[in-house]
Amino acid sequence: MRFTRFIGLLLVGGLATLAGAGAAAGQTVVGVTATEIKIGNTNPYSGPASAYGTIGKVVGAYMKKVNDEGGINGRKINYLTYDDGYSPPKTVEMVRRLVEQDQVAFVFQTLGTPTNTAIHKYMNQRKVPHLFVATGATKWNDPKNFPWTMGWQPNYQAEGQIYAKYVLKNIPDAKVGILYQNDDYGKDYVKGFKDGLGDAAKKMVVSEQSYETTDPTIDSQILNLKSSGANVFFNVTIPKFAVQAIKKAHDIGWKPLHLLNSVSSSVGVVLKPAGLDASKGLLTTYYIQDPTDPQWKNGQGYKDWLAFMKKYYPEGSVEDAFNVYGYSVAQTLVHVLKQCGNDLSRENIMRQAASIKDLTVPMLLPGIKINTSATDFAPIEQEQLAKFDGERWVLFGEMYDASKK
C-alpha cells in the first residue's frame, strides 16, 4: 500500500517537473506569453514605512484599469507585488523569488534606497530590467555601470541644489539651519544642498539637527535651530514631522525663510494641519500636481485621476500625493510597454525605456517632459520653485532642468 503510494507520488512529481520544463521551453521571452506580461514589484506593505505601500497598491489599480481597457497590444498585465517591509534582506529574497521563481519579465518601482541598493548588482548581473525605482537617490542614473537600472523622479540632490542656488542668489548673508531625517533620504538632500552652496556652505550652515523616525516630536530640534540664529530653515522631514516643524516654528515666533522638501509639500496633508496661515511664505519645488492644491482642481488631469481613484482604488486616499505619484509612474511604464510593440524581450524593454522622447503624463506639472536616452537614465529632471500664499502653491521663476548642466 505504502509502496504504491510512493510510486504514485514519484510519477506525479516527475510529470509536474516535465510540465514545468515544457512550459518554460515554450516561452522564448521570459515573463511574456501571447496573452500576458508578468511584472514584479516589492513595496513596504508592513512595518514603519507602510505609508508608502499605497504606491504599490495604486500601481496595481492602474494595471487593472489598463487590463479592463484591453491591455497592452492585446496582452494583459499580470502584476505581482510582494511585501518587503522596507528590509533589504527581505527585498533580496522577494526580488529573487520574482525573477527566479515567478519568472517575471522585469521588476518595476521597487521602493526605497537601501532596499534597491541591495538588489542593484543582482538585477544587473541577471540582466533584468530594474525600472523606474521609487527613490530619489542619485545613483540610479548610471547607465555605463548599471545598464539595467533606471530611476524616475527628480533626485533629491538636484532639488537640494535648487534651494541652495536660490539662497545664494537672494539671501547672500544667510545663516542656514537644517533639520533632516537621519537616513539616506535626509542625508542626500543635505548633500545636494551643501554642494549647491559650495564654499559658502561652511560659513552659511550654522546648525544641523537630525531626528529619527522613532522620535515622537522634533520640538527640541526646532528650538535649537531658532537659538542658533538661523534665518533660513531647510526642512528635510517627512509629512508627519513637517507639520510639527511648521507649527512649532510658528508658535515660538521663528520666521525664517522656510525651504520645505517636496516630499512633504502637500497642502491637505501637511500645510492645512500645520495651519495655512503658519505656512504662508513657505518655499518648495514642484514637479507633480498636489491633489489637495486648489489650482489643479479644475484640470482634466486631476478629474481623470479622481475618477480613476473612485473606480479602481476607492480605499485609497484622494488627498495622498503618493497616489498621484504611483499613477504617473504607471502611465510612464504603459507608454514604454506600448512602444515595445510585439518585442517584449528584456533587451527591448530596456531599449524602449531608454528612448522616451518628450513624454508628458497628465499629473506632472505642465511643461515637464519625460526624456531618456542611452546616456540619460533620469526620466524627470525638471522642477520649479513655488511659494505658498496661504491657499495654494504659486509657481515662480524658471523651470529648472538638471539635464542642462
Next chain:
Amino acid sequence: MDIFIQQVVSGLATGGIYASLALALVMIYQATDVVNFAQGNMAMFSTYIAWSLLQAGVPYWVTFGATVVIAFVGGLLIERVVIRPVEGAPILTIVIVTLGLLVIFTSVAGWIYSYIQKPFPSPFPSRPIKIGNIVFGAHDLGAIGITLVVLLLLFLFFRYTTLGLAMRAAAQNPVSSRLCGIRVSWMLGLGWGLAAAFGAVAGMMVAPVVFLDPNMMGGIQIYAFAAATVGGFTSPLGAVVGGFLVGVTENLVGTYVSFIGTELKLTVALAMIIIVLLVRPSGLFGRTTVRRV
C-alpha cells in the same frame, strides 16, 4: 538660560507622552507579571475607535469617555479570551502571544483605516501659552495634567478601595488570595482592562501631536519601555518620573553635548537606562525582589 528652560519644558511635554504609556505598561506588569508588547498598539487601536466616533459626529468628551470604556472592556476580553489559555505557561510564551497581538492590531488597523496619517483633535486650545520668553502648548500642559490625574486615581484606587486591595493581593500572592475568596483570574482581567483604558487615554493625548497612523506608537513604546525601566517596572510613580526624566535628558543632551548632537540622542537615552540599572538594578523607584532560597 532661556533655551535651557525651554528645552526642559519641551522635554517635560515629550516626557509626559512617554509617561502615559509607561503607566499602562507598569499597570499590566504589576497586575499580571507580563510585559505586554501590544500595549502601544492596543492604545493606537483604541484611538482609531475614538476617531471613528468623532467622524460620526459624537462630541469630544463623550467620545473620550466611550473610548475609555470600550478599551477597558476590550482589554478585559483580550485577557480572558486570548491570554487565559496560556496563563500558566512560561513567561516567554505569553510574551510571544502579546507579540502576536501587536502584529494583529497593527495589521487590522492598517487594513481598515489605511496607513496614511490622520489628524486627531485635541480638547485643548491650540494657541501657544507664553510666560516671559518661554512658550509651550496648551495641549502639552493638558496632556501632562491628565497623566498626573490618572496617576492620582490609580494611587487612590490601589490604596483605598477594596477592589484595589484585592488586585494587589492577587498579584502578590495568588494562592492565599484564592483562599480569601478573591477571584484571581478576574483580577488579571481587570488589570488588563485598566491598562487598556490608560493606554486609550495615552493614545488620545498623543495622537494630536504625532498624528494617527497604525505605527504611531512604535517609537513611543520604545521610550515608554525606557521610562518604565528607569523608574522601575513595579512603581507607577516611577513610570511617570521615568518618563519625564527620559524626555528632559534627551533634550538637554541633544542641545548641550555637541559632539553627540542629535544623531546619537536615542543612544544617549538608552545609555541612561543602562547607567541607572547598574546603580539601581530595579529602577529608581522599583522594589528590590526578595527571593527565598
Next chain:
Amino acid sequence: MDSRPGEATAASRPEGGVAHPHATARATRPVGVTTVLVILTVAAALPFFVSGFRLFQFTQVLIYAIALLGLNMLTGYNGQFSLGHGAFYGIGAYTTAIMIDRWDIGYAWTILAAGIVCLVVGFLFGRPALRLEGLYLALATFSLALAVPQIFKYFEHWTGGSQGIVLSKPKAPFGLRLTEDQWLYYLTLSVTIVLFLLAWNLLRGRVGRAIVAIRDNHIASEAMGVNNALYKSVVFGVSAAYTGIAGALSALAIAFVAPDTFDIFLSITLLTGIVIGGFGTISGAIYGALFIQFMPTWAQDISKAAPWAIFGALLILFMYVMPRGIAGFLHLMWIRLTTSAVSTEQGR
C-alpha cells in the same frame, strides 16, 4: 516581583522542556543518531535539487539557526533574557562588511573575526549585566539593540552610514564548479554543523549542567561551587559570538549591509524564533529558523489584505498548541509514543 510560594516567579520557572541532561542522553540513542544522519544527507544533497532562490532561502534558514542557537544558549539554557541579539547579528555583519570592503580581507577570516569581536563585546556587556534580573536585563539588552543602528549610522566613515556597504558574494574556491549560491550554502552548512556540534558537546557536559543550574536556582548553584559570574558572562560572550557569526554569514549571503536592517524588530524576531522553535533545546533552533524564514511569506500567500494579521494569529495559535515550542511538542509526542501503550493510550 516578590516570591510567591506555589506560583513560580519568572526567573525560577522551569523554562526548558527538554534541557534536562537525562532527556538529552535518551535522545542520543540509535534512533536519534539515524535521524541526524538522514537530515545531514538531505542537507548536503539539497543544492542539486533546488534552484538558486530556494537555496538562498535555505541558506538563510541555516543562518537563522546559528543565531537562534546562540540566543537559546543564553536565554533558554542560562535563563538570561536577551532582547538585544539583533545588535550582535549586526555587529557580526558589519565586521565582515568593513573588513572586506575597507581592508580587503578574505571573507573566511572575517567570519572568524566577527565571532571574536562579538565574543568580546558580549562578554563585556554580560559582565555589568550580571546584577540585572529577568525583565531588567531584557530591557537593558533592548536598549542595546536600539542604540546599535544609530551607532552604525554615526560612524559613517567606517560603516558607510545610511547608504550601507555593498559586497560581492564569495566565489567557490579551488575552481570548484559551484555557483555562488551553492558555495555559500555549503560554507554556511559547514559552519552550522561545526557550531552545532560544539554547542551540543558543551551543553550536555558539565558546562551545560552548570549553565542550566544557574538558570534554575542560582543561589543553590553558587552554593554548589559554580562560579556564577564567570559562567554567566562567558555564556553571554559565546552566545553573542554565535549570533555574530550568523550575522557575518548573512552579510555574505545578502551581499549588502545597512544600519536599519538590524533594528529592534530583528531582535524580536530572533526571540520569537527560539520560543516557537523550543526553548532550551538545540533542535529548537532549526524549527524556529524554518518558522521565521517561511511563515511570513506563507502568511502573505494566504491573505493579501492583512497578511501580518494571519501571522500574528499563527503565532498565538502556535503558543496555544505548543507552549514549549515545536521541539517541546515533538518531545512530548515522542514520550507518548514510546512510553508503554497500555497506560498512556487508555489513560487519556
